[in-house]
Amino acid sequence: MSMRTSVSLSVFEAHKSAPVLFSANLEENIPYISSIGYDGVDLFIHDPADEASITAAGLLNQHDLGVGVVMPAALAGRGLYFGDADKAIRDEIVKQIIPIIEYTSELGGMVSLGLVRGSLIEGDTLSDFMGRFSDSIERILPRAQALGVDLLIEPINRYEINTLNESCESYDFIKESGLPLYLMLDTFHMNIEDVSVEGSLRYCRELIKHVHFLDSNRLAPGMGHSDMASYYGVLQEIGYKGYLCLEALSRPDEHTCAEKGIEFFRKIGIVK
Ligand code: LER
Ligand code: MN
Secondary structure, three states: OOOEEEEEEEOOOOOOOOOOOEEOOHHHHHHHHHHOOOOEEEEEOOOOOOHHHHHHHHHHHHOOOEEEEEEOHHHHHOOOOOOOOOHHHHHHHHHHHHHHHHHHHHHOOEEEEOHHHOOOOOOOOHHHHHHHHHHHHHHHHHHHHHHOOOEEEOOOOOOOOOOOOOHHHHHHHHHHHOOOOEEEEEHHHHHHHOOOHHHHHHHHHHHEEEEEOOOOOOOOOOOOOOOHHHHHHHHHHOOOOOEEEEOOOOOOOHHHHHHHHHHHHHHHOOOO
């Protein structure tokens, strides 16, 4: 199987600054995403039991769209973090992620551990923080593994979080922790943090299960100044088989950006 294409979709009305190409209006957006040639979505949800999450699951299935990753960023939005110094907060997020993992297993996707990691606070040490993070993850892994849902660490740039910003550092963390975690790499963050995007893709190859494939300005490939064809070439070289997801800003609007993405994917030959 070759690489597949996807876009980010929030089941709830997301803020304009969020990297959510499509937001709410599921009855219109889901058929449209499928009709222009995408294979799937990354799904931003609040509560997996709410009406929007259930409607999205049904419509995605009906329109033959796969789910790469379910994004639990809304938990971070509510102040819940796996590495938090407060045990009550860690207990709460460990509890709240379980139904999200169960929902994800029904959709055949993976779950991302991005902003839900949390940030170091004054007086905290990185090793204490990562110890708390790892403990929380060990508590959710048995359920995730029983359901066959992979958990992915996403390195995120320094302006959004202060733990695991860079790809190779995140790869080393996973290897040293011995935890059965994988990587989701996002070329927008890599462009800010990594010495070389191509070099990191090669270094991390063994653990990469998902890619957010954005140009320098967090828009579709071809809309910024990153060498997206070169990144694609390296992904081919390392035998990457997952999604290339446009977790893009909806600028100038979602349709223009999604269509620019399809134009690029057609040019490189992964969309007919
Ligand atoms: C999520 O995939 C991401 O890339 C972060 O910037 C969260 O917004
Ligand atoms: Mn991302």
